[in-house]
Amino acid sequence: MGTRVLDPIDRNSEILFGLFMVLSFTGTLSVATAGEKEVREMLIAAIGCNLAWGFVDAVMYVLRNLVTRARQARLWREVIEARGTEPAHQLIAQELGPLASALGPSDLERTRQWMVAQPEHVAPVAELTRQDLVGGVGVFLLVFASTFPPVLPFFFFTEVRPAMRVSAAIGIAMMFLCGHEWGRYAGLRPWRAAFVMAALGAGIQAVIIALGG
Structure with missing residues (x-):
């Protein structure tokens, strides 16, 4: 395939999504009243929730990939079938957004001619692909797998309070x-982005624990 199916934005978004889902369960246990039965029910609910939401x-x-390619296929078709070069240029410029301001009519025309000259198989097609399925499986596994690190302490600690705190630290x-x-993917300072995200996580955990823990 040449490129990764899921980019860092997709991968980390899915991990965080699953993580926030499971922490909303682990963080709201009551340290005063939660016993073995409540902990077991929480674990079953957290795993079941992320299983469902991963799917x-x-x-x-x-579906998002299919819709995106359908839109690209329509744009490609409209550019090829446009009556005159000006409407085609407008379509290309609209798709490029602000970047189009750096292109002149000759640049847009070269783009249009390139699109017209391409063989049929190069044009986007709104069909389900193997890459879509692989990406979907990857999304499911990321959401589901992110359940387990925060719940592991509840298998090793007999008391709820330390289990909750270790779970929060793992999160x-x-x-x-x-x-x-x-941060590394965006070209920012990775360590600064990491500490900002960690601080955000600590704040979210504090709110969850205050509300339910």
Whole structure:
């Protein structure tokens, strides 16, 4: 395929989505009243929730790709079938957005001619592809797998309070790593982005614990 199916934005977004979902369960246990039964019910609910939402998010990922390619296919067809060069140039410029201001009529015309000269198989097609399915499976696995690191402490600690605190620390560490990768991908300072994401995670955890823990 040449490129990764899921870019860092997709990967980290899915991890964070699953992480926030599971932390909303682990963080709202009551340390005063939660016993073994409540912890077990919480674990079942957290795993079941991320299992369901991982599937939903995977389906939405595939549908989003199909809709995007359908739009691209329509644009390609409209440019090829445009009556005159000016309408075609307008379509290309609209798709490029602000970048089009740097292009003159000759640049837009070269783009139009390139599109016209391409063989039919090069044009976008609104069909389900293997890459869509692989990406959907990847989305599901990321959301579902992100469930387990924060719930592991509940298998090893007999008391709820330390389990909740270790779970929160694991969640913040995962957010730190996601922020670092986001920062590196965006060309920002990775460590600064990581600390900002970790601080955001700590704040979210504080709110969750205050409300339910």
